[in-house]
Amino acid sequence: MTSDVPHIGTLREKPLHASLKRWYSRPGDRVEVAVDGFVIDLMRDDLLIEVQTRNFSSMKTKVATLLDLGHTVRIVHPIAVDKWIVKVAGDGTVLSRRRSPKHGTPVDVFAELVSFPNLLVHPNLAIEVLLTEEEEYRRHTPDRSWRRRGWTVEERRLVDVVGTVPIRDAEDLAALLPVGLPEPFTTADLALRLGRSRRVAQQMAYCLRMAGAIDAVGKSGNAVEYRSCERENSAR
Numbered sequence: 001m002t003s004d005v006p007h008i009g010t011l012r013e014k015p016l017h018a019s020l021k022r023w024y025s026r027p028g029d030r031v032e033v034a035v036d037g038f039v040i041d042l043m044r045d046d047l048l049i050e051v052q053t054r055n056f057s058s059m060k061t062k063v064a065t066l067l068d069l070g071h072t073v074r075i076v077h078p079i080a081v082d083k084w085i086v087k088v089a090g091d092g093t094v095l096s097r098r099r100s101p102k103h104g105t106p107v108d109v110f111a112e113l114v115s116f117p118n119l120l121v122h123p124n125l126a127i128e129v130l131l132t133e134e135e136e137y138r139r140h141t142p143d144r145s146w147r148r149r150g151w152t153v154e155e156r157r158l159v160d161v162v163g164t165v166p167i168r169d170a171e172d173l174a175a176l177l178p179v180g181l182p183e184p185f186t187t188a189d190l191a192l193r194l195g196r197s198r199r200v201a202q203q204m205a206y207c208l209r210m211a212g213a214i215d216a217v218g219k220s221g222n223a224v225e226y227r228s229c230e231r232e233n234s235a236r
Helices: 015-024 056-068 106-113 170-174 187-194 198-210 229-234
Strands: 002-004 030-035 038-044 047-051 072-088 094-099 125-140 151-167 214-220 223-228
Touching (some): 015 038, 015 047, 015 072, 015 125, 038 056, 047 056, 056 072, 072 106, 072 151, 106 198, 151 170, 170 198, 187 198
Parallel strands (some): 047 072, 072 125
Antiparallel strands (some): 038 047, 072 094, 125 151, 214 223
16 A cells, blocks of 8 residues: 655655755655555655665664565665765854765675675565765764764765666676685685675675575684685586
């Protein structure tokens, strides 16, 4: 059952989420639609589109239920390949704007996908990673965020969308593996080739294994060794 529900979900909507929803929408899309007890960001014919900027774990039940009911779901998730840190005063005056040395890549999506790896190859679920340029606005609040010396992230704003990476099946997931991996490989090998932390490599390996894109084939000391299922099948 569906119905248009104006304003639901928009009153506390963050700027990044609102901008991505506008960017992604097409003529004829319905916005903020109630479907089987849930509010959906965009509905394009029978396709349910959810823009999720972070925290996939909060939507696990929603996505699983909609898929169980036979709906087709697409999750749209941004990853900032370039980000500018904007510091603002209490009155909103911009104090500084600098480019962050950190650059996201598509593999960073695995930090979110690990929330529901068993759904990744569901035939009615697709993920679309948007590679973005963003501004991160920070405000000084001395009693909070000691790690940033009192500067807390207030909001994120979209500057531009510079690319997209669709993930529809195990093959698309496996395509995110870096070139030059040894066979078999460990998460230490994966982290090295990705230029990411061991934790990100472990999250990626877990998702790929659950999706059937790689297999655990043994151990090297205490480290699990993996092999690409595609390469393993081609070798037979």
